[in-house]
Amino acid sequence: MRRELFRTRAAEVTAMAGVAAGQAGFAVMHLTQSDTVDPVATPVSSYAVTWPGVLLFPASVLSLALACAILAGRGVGLAREGCIRFLLGATAVMLVGAAVFRTGTPESGLTWWAQVHRYTAGAAFVMLTVVAALCAVRMxxxxxxxxxxxxxxxxxxxxxxxxxxxxxxxxxxxxxxGGDWRGAGQRVLLVVLSALVWMLIANSARVGVRTAEPVRVPALPATGPAVAATNAEAGVPAFAGARS
Structure with a gap:
């Protein structure tokens, strides 16, 4: 029952919207905070400490977490996908942690919540990369x-x-x-792994549509009195021993 809920059209649209909203949020942050955040040298999480990233960053990360959670519930369209679904669910949890615990600032330094943010975000990236590798092999x-x-x-x-x-x-x-351009790599990871989630949602939707197609059973030839009556009307002679 629970998995059927994740396989509905509404869940599919919500997952797609989650990926789109996440990417749109990061795009807006890059455009509106370009004067305060260097996209080449600064980590993506730096957007979370100034406006409008204070709101957009956690909202964008949570949107991607929602997409991963739905994908973990519905599957990716493979016969053996238990490990993949587990990793997607764990990724969703890690992304929630990265959204809730904000990164540190030059004034605050590397606080404990900044450490939680760093390692949860890193774990999410690692697990999505492993998901990509597993899907590539099994597909x-x-x-x-x-x-x-x-x-x-x-x-x-x-x-x-x-x-x-x-x-x-x-x-x-x-x-x-490398410290002068480490932010570029994080942004490549963000785009590439978001594209992975979108591809897996699209594939699971394709499998769901194919599974939902009704099975056509060929009609059996009619027998009995109805056939005899039809033959009589058409002038077909009845064979010996046949019932009329």
């Missing part, structure tokens, strides 16, 4: 559209390489001056 021989199959491979490659770069830039900021 290799599955009945899915080619663009979804190729898309999961591209997302896996881009997310893994970008995440590796972002991790190095975070913990080794002096390496190749």
């Amino acid at each position: 290799k021989d599955a009945d899915v559209p080619e663009w979804v199959r190729r898309g999961t491979w591209w997302v896996t490659a881009l997310a893994a390489s970008t995440f590796l770069t972002t991790t190095v830039n975070t913990f080794l900021p002096a390496f190749l001056d």
Whole structure:
């Protein structure tokens, strides 16, 4: 009963709207806060400390969390997807944590809530990357559209390489001056992994429509008195031993 609720058309539209709202919110923050936040050098979470990001950042992250939660409930359209659904549900929880606990500021320093924000956001990115890899492997021989199959491979490659770069830039900021452009990698991850969620929702919707199609059962040939009456009207002679 609960899973059927997640498989409804309303749940599908809500999940799609969640991804769209999240991306729209981040786009607005990039446009309206470009004078205070450097998109190349500054982490995405820096938008949360000034207006309008104070509201838009948690709202955008929660919208993406809602999409992941619905996708965890409805599945991604694969035969074996228990681990994938678990990771999507865990991602939703981590995104809620990243939205609730705000990042630190230069004045506050690295507080405990900033630490929670950092690790929950990082865990969400990691788990979505693992989801992309699992989907890419399991969709290799599955009945899915080619663009979804190729898309999961591209997302896996881009997310893994970008995440590796972002991790190095975070913990080794002096390496190749990576600390000066670590924000760019986070934004690539945000766009690529949001696209992954959108692709998985689209594939689950396709499978849901195909499953809901009625099975056509061929009609059995009519027998009995009705056939005999029809034959008599058409002038077809009755064979010996046949009932009329």
